[in-house]
Amino acid sequence: MAESKKAWGGRFSKPTSKQFEKFSESISFDARLYDADIRGSIAHATMLAECGLISKTDCSRIVRGLKAIRREIEAGTFEFREDREDIHMNVEAALVERSGDAGKKLHTARSRNDQVALDMRLWAIDEVAHVYGLLREAQAALVGLAEANVALIIPAYTHLQHAQPVLAAHSLLAYVEMFERDIGRLGNASCGMLVSPLGSGAVAGSGLPIDPDATARHLGLPEVAANSIDATGDRDFILEMAFALAMIAMHLSRWAEEWIIWSTEEFGFIELDDSVSTGSSMMPQKKNPDALELIRGKTARVYGNLVALLTLMKGLPPAYNRDLQEDKPPIFDSTDTVADSLAVAIEVIDSVRFRPDRIAQQLDRGHLDATSLADYLVLKGVPFREAHRLVGELVKDCLARDCRLGDLPLEAFQKRCGKICEDVYGFLGPENCVKRASGRASTSHRRVKAALRKWRKKLAG
């Protein structure tokens, strides 16, 4: 078996096999932690100097070296080496090459176990902020579309069958609410990220006179981990993030599904922009909603990543185990996938066009005003169950005559129920239904306009 150059210091008499080195490296995917890693190391070195464990001169050498390494990485000139395994050892080895003995002191009172637990937290904090911003943008895009179509009425569906008329804006605002809760979930997930694990060392903490509170302060983290075994061994904050991301993907997927349906020839409620549609390699006439289908499809891997992470953790004895390195590909993938999906979703929303002519045809079908008619009967003193049955019979009358409820003459209504008068027509037709649905959470113009104003204000703030 070929052997690599890497040896683990004095304990080992043989270097790592090439095969195993390839198997165990993580630099190919954890290089993206470089900024978190360098920030963590700068804070750690600063604390070591403050505690008198390294000299001020060594600290400045370390900090200067780390900043130079960051510049090289960002310029693309840094050589990431597989034989240096991961981001931590790549940065540290490069630092030692640069600053000699000073660099060799950086790892005092630190293990890669608390180091990676910190890096993942710092990385996650930034990514959560990025996804948060995209969710806000998606909300703003939906609110903008709702405002531009503020009077448009569409059929609402339950069981994908015609149900009741609603404002298109009301339907769009439903997603704004979902994204708001997604934002809340991201916020909750970030609580576990705002804790500094530095000082926990490999598993037992440190016997050296360090000051973990100072390190946390330098990092801007409000808390220091209370238990070194827990701090190095758990990844619950990554799992919470993976769950919050899976929930966003689920909401996006339901939205995509609805708009795929809306964009069919059969519905024709929306026209997707050419810039987010694809053609067919064989059928020249086709315009396919691939952007939406991919958003729906990619949800599968975001779920898969969550399950992978849950499974990764379930059998691990405390504290750090190398299995934990496998937390990275799934959470990186979920983050990138959800961020990309949101960015594409924003483009789709910003460029879509409603087709009021096609929507109007559907508003006349499926007796969308039947519930409003039942409400009318209730207001006339008919018990709701009775009203429900009566309206069902009137719908049957309409089906026999192939007409809408509003097309029935007054006599036809009165044959079924003597309490119905001329004013019944004020409860029929999509406009009347929407106008009357004026309670909290309902779809009336007044309610929806107020909701739009509320969201505008919130999103501007």
Ligand code: ARG
């Ligand atoms: N690359 C490792 C990870 O991602 C870093 C920690 C390694 N620690 C260890 N004891 N081997 O988990």
